[in-house]
Amino acid sequence: MANNPLNLDEVGEWSGIWWLPDDPGQPIPGVLRYSPDDGLVLSLIGAFEDRIMSTPSPGLTVFHEGSRNWDVIHGAAEQREISLLGCFPKGGKRTIGARVKSPDKQTVVAMTALVGAHVSGEDDAVxxxxxxxxxxxxxxxxxxxxxxxLGVPDGKIDGTGSISVKxxxxxxxxxxxxxxxxxxxxxxxxxxxxxxxxxxxxxxxxxxxxxxxxxxxxxxxxxxxxxxxxxxxxxxxxxxxxxxxxxxxxxxxxxxxxxxxxxxxxxxxxxxxxxxxxxxxxxxxxxxxxxxxxxxxxxxxxxxxxxxxRGRLQAATSMILGLRYAPARYVENNLLTAVGAAEVLHRGLRIDEKPFPRSEFKAMRDAMLEQVPERHRERFKGVIRNDPTLRDRLYALAARPDQDAIALLMPDVDRWAERTTRARNDLTHEGKTPNHRIEELIAVVEVTTAVVILNLLHELGLPAERQSEIVREHPQLRATASAAREWLVSPDAVS
Structure with a gap:
């Protein structure tokens, strides 16, 4: 039906005429095709001028390298207005000098199509x-x-039944x-x-x-x-x-x-x-x-x-959901993403606690800078900061969701915070993680991801009982808790 939405996973085709908004008097016939694999492709019988030209003097035309793109192309097809946005040419055939004159052909790729409206651009508020x-x-x-x-007289299905719509x-x-x-x-x-x-x-x-x-x-x-x-x-x-x-x-x-x-x-x-x-x-x-x-x-x-x-924690949510949308193949990428999301989330929650009082920190920093040659002081001044460490941030995040859920997720918060900090620092400062086995790195990534998610669910007001239930029953979080018990427990605790 014409009023049904167009599913993005289905193919479509529209035959009609197409023109540039600043030259509506020169329409060109063509067919727009859409498929989830190939995107939007407009095949024209004719061509928009895509060559970049200049006229330095009368009678002299210079063609430059490259080709012209179009922000918007308008069309009328299948009794509907269509706007194509973010368009660029992708091949074609011109008949200049041919023995038999015939229409040019041109293929245009578009990033977005609006089937049912003409707009002047993506920012057109209509x-x-x-x-x-x-x-x-x-x-x-x-x-x-x-x-x-279902019909179940006397507790036995008799083959009758119905589906109703309300x-x-x-x-x-x-x-x-x-x-x-x-x-x-x-x-x-x-x-x-x-x-x-x-x-x-x-x-x-x-x-x-x-x-x-x-x-x-x-x-x-x-x-x-x-x-x-x-x-x-x-x-x-x-x-x-x-x-x-x-x-x-x-x-x-x-x-x-x-x-x-x-x-x-x-x-x-x-x-x-x-x-x-x-x-x-x-x-x-x-x-x-x-x-x-x-x-x-x-x-x-x-x-x-x-x-x-989401508005307040945009970076953290984007990073942690990114592991769902486009899972990285390498554990090192996932480690940086998960730990980065935890750091950004801690900042976004505005729960930073300065390690030292402002006046005490200033006195300490000034005393340290006195020992630094004057030509290097500005550099060291920017390095010495009164901010929580990564381990401090991890402890703070683990303390926010339901503590029964956290206890189910990992039995040793100290070990998780220590090994996560060590892995991130080794990777960012040395370019490798020689002190961690691959299984432990995977456990670090999964537990850190789970802590970030539990914090987001806590922000949404998910009841404490449900947080614990998720860790107990969700297949992936159950596997994460099992890995934490195997790889993120202090040797002293095991003994």
Whole structure:
């Protein structure tokens, strides 16, 4: 259906005419194709001038190296407006000097397509709402329009039953002037007649609708999608791909058709390459691997907390979720990322405690600088700082979440803090970690990652009992706790 969103994991094709915004009188026919593997490719019968030229004197044209790119190309195809953003030429054929004159051919690659609207650029604030579907959002929502019933008279299944559909009430919360709505949409019943049988089906899709106080741009809509995507990734402890992103064009609120029914809203589908591509028909996450859903942390509570925490702890959340979106192949990369996320998180939480009182530290620093030759004092002055050490920061982070959960995760906080600090310092100062076996480094990375995650869940208000339950029951955290007991326990404690 024309009103259905365009899934990012499906192919599409639009035949029409295309032009540059500053030269609308010279349209060129062509076909736009999209696939998740190849992205957006526009094949033109004709060509936009992509050569870089100058005219130093009348009658003399100089062609320079390189080719011209275009910020925006507009099109009209399949009865819809289309905007292509971030465009550059990728090959073509010109017929200059050919025996038989025929149209030029040109291939253009675009980074983003807006199917349903013309915009002047990514910062053009012309959208009044964004609708985002992300992998496992339906599971996280902990709600569905479907209910199933089985006939079980006298405790025995008799073969009867039914599936009923009941609309789910929209959940909504206002955050800093922007409304976030958790909504469902479902298809009508469909019976697929096959030679070997009949299949009846409907589809329920959960999505988040974001309505800002004032119209926002494509860039703002993509940031809203990223916020939802990261929340689901944290909740499910896995990469959460974007399935589709659809925008509502401002100023196109529903009008009435001649028969009195409301006209459909004017929407534009966004085709682009998100951090992770969502697969709409892939199997959902196993419930044992989910940290929380809207059942344990209601939508109306978790979205404002996540909005605030992500804004305040952006670097830390990006680093730790990056291990889910693009896992590094080498433990050294993961070590720097996990420990870096812990340091950045500690700073972002604003729980720094200076090791020395200000006046006492100044006296100590001045006394030390007196022993340094004057020509080197400025350099040493910048090195001597009254900041917590990495070990101090690790201790502070371990003290914040539920302590029963931390005790389940690792039996020896001192050993973890010591070995993590040693590994990071060896790697950054010497370029290697000769004092750690690879299994111990893996344990350091996994435990540090888990500590950062437990702190984020603590910031979101996840109950203490649930934090402990996660460490006990989540397969990955159970494995992490097992590795900690094997590799991050002091030899004295073992003996």
């Amino acid at each position: 959208f009044s709402a964004a609708e985002i579907a992300v992998e496992d959002l339906g599971f996280w929502a902990a709600s569905s329009v479907f209910e199933g019933f 609309p789910v009430q929209t959940r909504s919360v206002l955050v800093d002037g922007t409304e976030f709505r958790l909504q469902h949409q479902h298809t009508l019943p469909f019976f697929d007649q096959r030679k070997g049988g009949t299949v009846g089906r409907m589809r329920d899709t959960a999505f988040v609708r974001v309505v800002p106080a004032v119209p926002f741009s494509l860039g703002g809509a993509r940031e809203a999608a990223s916020l939802v995507q990261d929340l689901i990734s944290l909740a499910t402890h896995r990469a959460a791909g974007v399935i589709w992103l659809r925008l509502e064009v401002a100023g196109t609120e529903p009008a009435l058709l001649p028969d009195g029914r409301p006209a459909p809203r004017r929407r534009a589908n966004v085709l682009y390459s998100p951090t992770a591509l969502g697969r709409g028909n892939a199997k959902a996450v196993d419930y044992h691997r989910v940290f929380f859903t809207c059942e344990s942390l209601p939508f109306e509570e978790v979205v404002p907390r996540w909005y605030e925490a």
